[in-house]
Amino acid sequence: MAEERTGGRTALHELSVQEAGMLLRSGELTSVELTRHALDRIALLDPALHAFIQVTEETALRRAAVADRDLRAGRDRGPMHGIPYALKDIFDVAGVPTTNASRLRADRVARADSTVERRLQAGGGVGLGKLTTFEFAIGGPSFDLPVPPARNPWSEQHVPSGSSSGSGAAVAAGLVRVTVGSDTSGSTRGPAFHCGAVGLKPTYGRVSGHGAWTLSQTMDHFGPLTWTVADTAAALRVIAGADPADPRTADIEVPDYTAALDRGVAGLRVASSPGWYAEDPMTMPEIVTGVEQALGVLDSLGARVEQVTLPPYEVFNACGRVICAAEAFSNLEDDLRRHPRSFGRYTYQRVMPGAGIAASDLMRAYEVRRRLTRQLDETVFDRHDVLITVCGQTTAALWSDFPADWPPPKLANDMQTIPFSVTGHPALSLPIGFAANGLPIGLQIVGRAFEEATVLRVAAALEAELGQRHRRPPEPDNTGTGA
Template sequence: MSAPHELTLAEASGLIAARKLSPVELLEDCISRIEALDPRINAFVRQTSEEARIAAKEAETEIARTGPRSPLHGIPVGIKDIIDLAGHPTTCHSRLRLDHHAERDAAVVARLRKAGAVFPGKLATHEFAIGGPAFDLPFPPARNPWNPAHHPGGSSSGSGAAIAARMIPAALGTDTGGSVRHPASHCGIVGLKPTYELVPREGVFPLAFSLDHVGPLTRTTRDAALMMNIMAAGREDYTRHLNDGLRGLRIGFVRHFHERDQPAHPEMAAAIEAASALMENEGATVSNLILPPLGEFSSVNRVILVAEAAVVHEDWLRNRPEDYAGVTRRRLLPGLFLPAVDLMHAARHRTRLIAAVENAFRDVDLLLTASSMDPAALIDDIAEVERTYPRQARTPFNVTGHPAVTLMAGLSSGGLPLSIQLVAPLFAEALLLRAAHGFERAAPWKDMAPPLHG
């Protein structure tokens, strides 16, 4: 058997159910992995090992007596540190929240806990899920396991890094302009942004109320489906049609996002084209599809985001601005000076953009787009991080609320992950995961892992 930390969620779950692996063994191996690698990766801001050990032992005893409650019973799941975990601070990676104490679990954490998940720690984020990577905060920024000199993507940076480094099999992240899918893109894993409000946001520190989503980061699409079965409270079984494949699906390829609107790095563009060809080889019909320009989605997202974030941060911005990281302060302050007329124009245009995407699904089942336009930048090259950070096609689907998943699509010549994005109609996560699994199953890089050694 592989070392427990190398197992996917589904693999570990199957072995636990078959009494061939105990939750205690799995957790201890993950803790050893964290202790060996996290000094280089900085994925965790707080380890809760002793509490997790108690939960794992309880899971072991219960499973031996009555069997697992769910496929997540005894599985370690990391929590992005803007999501409440009862009894622990939710710092949001900020000195402004170091004294915070969560009295109860966030709603999504409560669902995972009820399913038997074990929580080994809180994971790094960009400050308040907007300011980063930054080096003037109480905690260092997370780094990319494929090359720790590079950015792991954000803002769910610790979640992406921890999964890719095989520290834990699954994690929670949040996504307001792409913050689950960005680290998935840069770390070579699966990041799913569900339909808006499918997963509850109670107990999650807000960035922008009408754009925020909570989603899973995992190694595989099957693992994402297992997480969603719990996170969406049994709305449907997202694993049921996973093996149906791509045959017969109509996919609209939004090429202009990465060809004209924001021309992608040549290696990223080639990976997206290769992904399209692979999907056709697997039986999908791929045709070009035109949406409004990427810049329109990005502008609407930015206006709404900074306005809604200003509501959350107004008091701190006026009274404690020096306590933010410089990059966080620069990104939040414009919201205090945004004319109301600009917000109203953005809100009106948002309805047109939603309609445009909805209309696209009259003719196709799914959309294929770029996720990131570039491989991960060097984390300490501030200018390059700032240049590449907004070069992405994830933001449109925060504006519209449609479910989207990012998948690995190869490696760059520098050994960094390349990626694609698939998008589905509202509440069609099962279809989205079916297509993603069909792609993943046929892809030659599905078993690739970062060259990290403990």
């Protein structure tokens, strides 16, 4: 048994990328064994979780066998070599449908790989399949789509957030340790926060979106959602970098993100701004306390923590909503005109307001974004290395919080992720514990543009002090009869 090869101490799905990689390179474990274990776990647990839209079992086992042969021949392709991963179903994989969880794309089979998929394959990774998403990465946790919505592994009564909902559920449940999703206003950080995982929105332009669905050209970001900070660092090293096929990407050197994880935080300057959340009655006290505890940890480890005053959150939010709505409507306009009844109700209701945004309004929003980005740099990053703030104000929402029509009144402002999608700064959701209701809580670490390495360094220090990587959700039954 593969588990016996790890000394009987750690189940295969609990191994980090680095731990699994060491066993693969030593010959104590094979990628085929690791992949088969993941596929068996998906078969056992996913009927209740609905994290996967499609599992590519045959291809996965074939690529795992190739990864094993390469290692035996001395060809090591990097940190993801032989490691299973899965992609949000907005990324193209040649020969596999990219459905966007929509009737409108149910029969669309990709002709070529997205850049993210191509780089993961070139790095020796083993793709397991496609993960559930909100329709077109914007809809909502809908039951009127061709695939059922993903469930939160911590509680079947709660939503895993979105739009990278399958990614959050799959990672938390131990179906896969590395996924890649998209984040336009919080679609990676939200599921990570609500499922107790690590979700990184890299700097705008750090990771290519070629071959991925475009929701909002100027706000889409693409990045890893994983079980540990080190897993995120390993995955980002493989997928990051300039791409001639995507003019949004920046030709900036990609560092070894794992190299600085153990450097600690002594001497770093940390900004906090509780004005956004601490006095808001919607923010759970456990989250405020958790952020304060994390700041205390950083101070005790030698970082210098200072409070700053940020521009009003509402301005960031309004700016981002205008831009996203206008650009999303532009990208879906033809389908909206030709096939309006083929959309899920939430998707239609979220995208249609973009039809009423005038060009002059959009131009003003772009100008506000430039001003907000400049203000954030001047207020925070001219003098500080990172900003610590909340990621979400409450734990995962109940399914019953979602009425027939969007928006749900109880969820008006529960996430605080959109500001950094507006400005493009790298931002990471890090789990730091659990609320009294047993659901995960976390915080958000924001850094200077293209300084993901510093964000990951701070996250690794906090994870070592506050993380509970040993704690998994209870395994659901596999009858698929949840709420």
